[in-house]
Amino acid sequence: MGAAHGLRGEVRLWTFTEDPMSVTRYGPLSTRDGARRLEVSQARGAGDHLIAALTGVTTREQAERLNGTELYVARDKLPETDEGEFYHADLIGLAAVDAAGTAIGTVAAIHNFGAGDIIEIAPPRGPTLMLPFTGAVVPTVDIAGGRVVIETPEEIDGEEPDLG
Structure with missing residues (x-):
């Protein structure tokens, strides 16, 4: 996750998915250690990244504290791969x-x-x-x-x- 965007708690979000907007459909995303879970409630494209609203993050200060946080999708939420493909x-x-x-x-x-x-x-x-x-x-x-x-x-x- 990148820097805060605006005053209402939105963040810049880079995805590593075929369809960047799919992060809105995966449910809660977790930090690497699983200690924190965040859900993307809304997102819109902004060049090479998304501007995302996260459930429970409503201020710029909250968003700023998340800068640099890596979020992960639970493996069972990802689509099955085709023959010869892998994650x-x-x-x-x-x-x-x-x-x-x-x-x-x-x-x-x-x-x-x-x-x-x-x-x-x-x-x-x-x-x-x-x-x-x-x-x-x-x-x-x-x-x-x-x-x-x-x-x-x-x-x-x-x-x-x-x-x-």
Whole structure:
């Protein structure tokens, strides 16, 4: 959630959903730790984000205290995915292996800092690896098999990659 908007408790809200307005239909959204629940009662588009009214937030001061709060939709409220589709949250905790099946680590997170998705892999030892989700790294997602296969263009061309 971003800064307050106006005087009546509205906030700037960035969504990571196919349809940004769907946040009005998910019911209460929760903070990461589940300690707080907020419901979007009204929203309208404003460029790359929404201006949203939240149930119980009626003043600018209340809205300002929410700046920077990340809100999450309960998994069971999201629509089912089609064959071959997945939510980023489905990848967290999966094993990450190379094309030969050698363990690289575990998927720790998926990030997007504005230039595309980044997959973060936690190896058994050492710092995490941050790899582009598309382009330099072409992952094959096998949720049923519990793994993500990381293939670099070098592997696709028959050369050994350097994954760090």
